[in-house]
Amino acid sequence: MIRLISDILDLFGNGILVYFIFLNFFYVLFIVLSVIGIIRHGALLKYITFKDMFNQPLVKPVSVIAPAFNEQNNIVENIRGLLALEYPVFEVVIVNDGSRDQTLERITQAFQLRKTKRVFRKVVVSKPIRGIYVSPIEPKLVVVDKVNGGSKADAMNAGLNVARYPLFCAIDCDSLIDRDALLKMARPFHEDPDRTVGVGGVVRIINDCVTKNGQVEKVRMPRNWLARFQIIEYMRSFLGSRLGLSKMNSLLIISGAFGMFRKDVAMECGGYDPTAIGEDMELVCRITRILHERKAKFRIQFVPDVVCWTEGPEQWKWLINQRNRWQRGLIQVIQFNSKVLFNHKYGATGMFALPFYLIFEMLSPLIELLGYLTLAFFIATKGLNTPFAIKFLLLAVVMGTLLSLSSIILEEYAEKRFPRLVDVVILFICGIVENLGYRQVIAFTRAKGFWDYYHGKNEWKSIPRVGFSKEQEKK
Amino acid sequence: MNRLVVIWVPRFLTGLVIFALALFTFVVIRRLIIQRREKIFAGRYKPMEQDIIDVLYSPDVRDIARITAKYRRWPEVLTAVLVNLVRNVSGEEKIMLKTIFALTLRDDLIADLESGNFRRRLIATRILGMFADPANVPALLRRFGDKPTIQFAAVNSIAGFQDDRVLDFVFRAFEADANPNIHHFTDIVSKHGLASESYIRDSFHKPLSPVHMGILIEMTGLIPARTLYPDIIVFTGHPDKEVRIKLARALGRLMMPESFGILAVLAGDSEWEVEAQAVRSLGRLDNPAAVDILARGLHSLSWHVRNNSKDALLDMGAAGVRKLQEVSRTTQDQFAADMAEVGLEEAEYLRRAG
Numbered sequence: 033m034i035r036l037i038s039d040i041l042d043l044f045g046n047g048i049l050v051y052f053i054f055l056n057f058f059y060v061l062f063i064v065l066s067v068i069g070i071i072r073h074g075a076l077l078k079y080i081t082f083k084d085m086f087n088q089p090l091v092k093p094v095s096v097i098a099p100a101f102n103e104q105n106n107i108v109e110n111i112r113g114l115l116a117l118e119y120p121v122f123e124v125v126i127v128n129d130g131s132r133d134q135t136l137e138r139i140t141q142a143f144q145l146r147k148t149k150r151v152f153r154k155v156v157v158s159k160p161i162r163g164i165y166v167s168p169i170e171p172k173l174v175v176v177d178k179v180n181g182g183s184k185a186d187a188m189n190a191g192l193n194v195a196r197y198p199l200f201c202a203i204d205c206d207s208l209i210d211r212d213a214l215l216k217m218a219r220p221f222h223e224d225p226d227r228t229v230g231v232g233g234v235v236r237i238i239n240d241c242v243t244k245n246g247q248v249e250k251v252r253m254p255r256n257w258l259a260r261f262q263i264i265e266y267m268r269s270f271l272g273s274r275l276g277l278s279k280m281n282s283l284l285i286i287s288g289a290f291g292m293f294r295k296d297v298a299m300e301c302g303g304y305d306p307t308a309i310g311e312d313m314e315l316v317c318r319i320t321r322i323l324h325e326r327k328a329k330f331r332i333q334f335v336p337d338v339v340c341w342t343e344g345p346e347q348w349k350w351l352i353n354q355r356n357r358w359q360r361g362l363i364q365v366i367q368f369n370s371k372v373l374f375n376h377k378y379g380a381t382g383m384f385a386l387p388f389y390l391i392f393e394m395l396s397p398l399i400e401l402l403g404y405l406t407l408a409f410f411i412a413t414k415g416l417n418t419p420f421a422i423k424f425l426l427l428a429v430v431m432g433t434l435l436s437l438s439s440i441i442l443e444e445y446a447e448k449r450f451p452r453l454v455d456v457v458i459l460f461i462c463g464i465v466e467n468l469g470y471r472q473v474i475a476f477t478r479a480k481g482f483w484d485y486y487h488g489k490n491e492w493k494s495i496p497r498v499g500f501s502k503e504q505e506k507k
Numbered sequence: 508m509n510r511l512v513v514i515w516v517p518r519f520l521t522g523l524v525i526f527a528l529a530l531f532t533f534v535v536i537r538r539l540i541i542q543r544r545e546k547i548f549a550g551r552y553k554p555m556e557q558d559i560i561d562v563l564y565s566p567d568v569r570d571i572a573r574i575t576a577k578y579r580r581w582p583e584v585l586t587a588v589l590v591n592l593v594r595n596v597s598g599e600e601k602i603m604l605k606t607i608f609a610l611t612l613r614d615d616l617i618a619d620l621e622s623g624n625f626r627r628r629l630i631a632t633r634i635l636g637m638f639a640d641p642a643n644v645p646a647l648l649r650r651f652g653d654k655p656t657i658q659f660a661a662v663n664s665i666a667g668f669q670d671d672r673v674l675d676f677v678f679r680a681f682e683a684d685a686n687p688n689i690h691h692f693t694d695i696v697s698k699h700g701l702a703s704e705s706y707i708r709d710s711f712h713k714p715l716s717p718v719h720m721g722i723l724i725e726m727t728g729l730i731p732a733r734t735l736y737p738d739i740i741v742f743t744g745h746p747d748k749e750v751r752i753k754l755a756r757a758l759g760r761l762m763m764p765e766s767f768g769i770l771a772v773l774a775g776d777s778e779w780e781v782e783a784q785a786v787r788s789l790g791r792l793d794n795p796a797a798v799d800i801l802a803r804g805l806h807s808l809s810w811h812v813r814n815n816s817k818d819a820l821l822d823m824g825a826a827g828v829r830k831l832q833e834v835s836r837t838t839q840d841q842f843a844a845d846m847a848e849v850g851l852e853e854a855e856y857l858r859r860a861g
Contacts, residue, residue, distance in 0.1 A: 151810070222659060
């Protein structure tokens with residue numbers, strides 16, 4: 033019996049090896065494409081002043097929509113940061129999603145909010161709006177107070193209904209964005225106004241960076257190791273995968289922390305889905321699917337020089353919670369869009385992008401975990417298949433390390449790199465060490481996401497934030 | 508088997524460490540190279556900039572020849588110096604700079620415009636725009652067929668040329684373009700202002716598509732070119748909705764009292780988009796007769812028409828506010844009453860803001 037199991041596992045083991053060969057091939061391909069993309073993007077920024085946009089007669093105004101839930105500690109500072117953004121015409125729509133703390137009171141006090149009877153069109157679904165507030169001292173600010181909808185999507189929809197401008201930028205209230213981020217983000221919409229429907233930027237970890245007046249002044253390596261590992265992960269994900277996928281016209285995720293869309297397209301497609309766990313990817317996938325069905329020409333772009341800074345969780349509990357949710361969101365999106373899979377009518381999305389997410393993103397933690405279990409079985413039965421063990425470790429762990437290290441090169445070409453060489457050394461150490469424990473825990477967490485998803489877990493716990501405004505300005 | 512483990516695992520791990528070290532070395536070397544390049548660049552930049560500034564104010568024109576001969580071999584630094592200076596000088600100095608540019612960099616950049624390399628084409632397009640020589644316009648206009656980023660750069664470049672000959676090229680390209688991009692052409696024409704008027708008029712009298720006509724109407728409003736009023740009002744009954752929308756918008760920008768009748772007709776259009784634009788424009792005419800039309804707009808089934816009617820009434824000042832008060836008090840139509848109340852709130856904020 034053990035022999036039979038052993039043979040089956042042997043066969044299965046070979047399958048896993050083939051899987052990892054393909055997985056690593058694609059990641060290497062993305063990194064190569066990303067290096068080309070970043071170098072090329074550098075040329076796009078030569079001899080240009082984004083402020084030329086202020087002189088254009090038909091510049092598209094932007095509504096910056098930021099949902100806030102129990103954000104009393106940072107909300108006023110963050111709103112000031114958003115109001116200080118550079119863009120010819122924009123409004124900041126803060127959606128207070130039924131906060132139970134003093135979020136609304138603090139905004140009201142700081143900006144002298146007054147309730148308005150402003151009328152809006154309810155085009156996309158959201159929980160009822162209790163009131164819309166405007167500020168006589170900050171005309172660009174609109175605050176929407178609504179009943180908690182239990183999801184960011186619901187809050188975003190309320191913001192979309194109230195927003196006035198043709199482009200909207202979805203951001204997390206607890207993130208910082210560079211002052212010229214809107215100018216850079218809107219560039220593709222002005223260059224190719226008919227086809228560009230969405231643009232995403234890079235999200236980076238802000239922990240322990242030095243901030244001043246709502247802007248990141250010095251990029252520093254966090255002291256917490258979990259945050260350090262996340263830096264490597266974000267580099268791989270944003271600078272590696274997403275830029276590479278964007279170059280292949282296959283980008284299906286624009287981070288909810290920072291993305292810009294054409295409002296008419298998002299509204300026509302039904303806005304955000306309040307039932308979605310990963311509302312950001314779900315929206316992009318749905319837009320892509322619907323536009324393919326309409327045979328429309330469109331582009332979803334990734335701009336590597338636009339950075340949104342966000343706090344990464346520094347405790348296992350919250351990190352595991354976050355990754356579990358991301359995994360459940362991914363499973364749900366693939367389930368929602370199953371008809372797109374391997375369907376040539378959906379172009380690169382159907383034949384490459386979504387299958388890639390299915391096989392190499394969604395299933396990867398399961399397969400990786402099965403690989404470790406197979407290895408454990410062989411060891412337990414004292415029948416260690418050494419070639420398999422070596423190949424598996426080589427492909428899963430060593431190759432993974434090589435990819436992590438390679439993504440540090442992307443960081444070197446990107447904007448606002450770590451200036452101190454000691455930080456780069458730490459990055460290299462993280463690139464190696466993360467494969468010895470951290471990665472396996474994340475794989476297990478994500479694999480557990482399958483279980484949680486099929487058992488209907490749909491909770492959304494916001495990660496407690498340390499805050500990066502005042503504490504770090506003191507440094 | 509154990510031999511495999513003993514041999515291969517250390518080899519992989521050694522390879523990994525070597526790879527990591529190699530990458531780290533690459534990072535360090537790259538940073539050193541960049542630092543060195545920046546140092547060399549800065550070392551050349553300052554004296555070159557000073558030399559060129561001296562030439563700009565020198566009475567001896569032979570200095571230009573000396574400068575071009577001296578610095579042609581460092582095109583990258585020379586480009587940076589010239590680009591920075593051209594943004595900050597005007598008059599004769601600018602002409603001198605253009606001469607230096609023409610003698611050193613221009614020919615290479617013109618060649619770069621047709622290069623297969625995207626980066627070169629883009630940079631050439633931008634730099635040629637900064638040194639605005641009308642002779643380069645046809646080459647830049649050909650970039651309208653290039654990738655969107657280069658198209659956008661070409662538009663910005665051409666828009667910066669303050670020379671009437673440019674418009675001749677631009678309008679020829681516009682008419683020849685089967686599917687012209689509204690942003691491209693309106694950006695350029697609005698920067699040239701009234702100098703574009705005769706070109707727009709000529710184009711109106713040519714058999715162009717409704718898309719072209721719509722863009723011409725949009726240009727008329729953006730300039731704004733009031734003398735073109737007779738040319739655009741003939742489109743009042745145009746079957747294309749987009750043309751009528753643009754007409755309503757343009758009339759609002761022209762702000763000519765005689766357009767009231769036409770806007771009143773458009774405010775009753777069967778398409779809500781035209782209606783919404785027409786009521787918005789009516790508010791700008793400051794004609795008391797518009798108040799009743801706008802009040803009717805507050806009762807429209809379309810939110811856009813109601814919203815624009817409210818904004819237009821606010822634009823009309825005291826008469827509009829009185830009408831909003833009346834509607835908010837008397838109407839049974841809750842949608843109209845709500846919109847009127849929002850208008851009154853906004854009026855209050857405007858009043859407080861002075």
